[in-house]
Amino acid sequence: MKQKERIMKKENLSDEFGEAEDILKKAIQEADSLFRDNPNLFRDIPMNKMSVRQALESDNPLENIRNEMGERETQKLFSLLYAAIMEVNSAGAGILFDRYGKEEIETMYNHYSYFGAGLFCEAIDKMRGFIKEKLGETYSDDEFFKLCDTKEYVAIDREITLRYEEMCEEMEQALIAFVRYNIEQLENNMGKVVNSTHESETD
Numbered sequence: 720m721k722q723k724e725r726i727m728k729k730e731n732l733s734d735e736f737g738e739a740e741d742i743l744k745k746a747i748q749e750a751d752s753l754f755r756d757n758p759n760l761f762r763d764i765p766m767n768k769m770s771v772r773q774a775l776e777s778d779n780p781l782e783n784i785r786n787e788m789g790e791r792e793t794q795k796l797f798s799l800l801y802a803a804i805m806e807v808n809s810a811g812a813g814i815l816f817d818r819y820g821k822e823e824i825e826t827m828y829n830h831y832s833y834f835g836a837g838l839f840c841e842a843i844d845k846m847r848g849f850i851k852e853k854l855g856e857t858y859s860d861d862e863f864f865k866l867c868d869t870k871e872y873v874a875i876d877r878e879i880t881l882r883y884e885e886m887c888e889e890m891e892q893a894l895i896a897f898v899r900y901n902i903e904q905l906e907n908n909m910g911k912v913v914n915s916t917h918e919s920e921t922d
Contacts, residue, residue, distance in 0.1 A: 771898065771906040781894055784905070793904040796826070800897065803827045803839075804890045811880030812842035816850065816863070834893035834900075838886040842879035849875050 774783035785801050788794040806814050815824055824843065832840045849872065854862055866872050898905060 771902060775895070775898065780898075781891060784898060788905075791904075793901050796830070797894070797898065797901075797905060799823060800827060800830055800890075800894050803831070804887055804894065807839070807883055807890065808887045811876060811883050812839060812886065813846055813876035813879060815843075816846060817867070830897060831890060831893050834896040836886070836889040836893040838882055838889050839893075842886065845875060845879055 769777070769783055769787060771784055771787060774780050774787065777783050781801060781804070785798060788798050803815060806812075806818060815827070819827075824847075828840055828843050850858075850863070850866065853866055853871075867876075
């Protein structure tokens with residue numbers, strides 16, 4: 720009798736598992752169909768959003784802040800300054816003259832100068848001075864690329880790259896200071912842009 724009951728229980732469990740499996744398969748099929756018909760369903764829903772203040776207290780503050788940036792002026796400015804750190808860390812300050820225009824480099828220089836990234840500014844001054852001496856104020860891309868192949872340019876580039884780790888540390892601290900200075904504009908994404916030169920402009 721007990722053996723018969725055990726067999727019946729096993730059969731009932733098998734039926735229940737079978738029903739659950741059918742329900743799960745159906746749910747998966749419906750979800751697949753939903754995503755297929757609506758590919759942008761969750762595109763605008765933020766996942767694991769972190770405020771700038773929270774990011775400042777995290778293990779990777781600058782990276783986490785960068786992940787929260789949008790298209791307003793203060794946010795784009797942060798992204799530019801953050802990109803400068805990534806470039807310097809990857810290939811030295813000299814690479815900026817290949818990747819960015821004069822105005823962008825000037826923007827980087829002004830803000831990093833204001834917040835105390837002296838090594839970065841020294842490197843930019845040295846490279847700009849050499850380029851101006853050899854090419855003048857205006858020059859073509861071809862002229863610049865030819866200059867990059869000269870021994871003098873390579874020597875200066877190597878010189879300013881030697882202390883890139885210390886330079887990046889200074890830049891990171893300066894960018895943290897920039898974030899704290901502009902915390903409301905970065906956090907709330909509203910109102911006026913307060914920049915390092917104490918100027919204000921409406922987004």
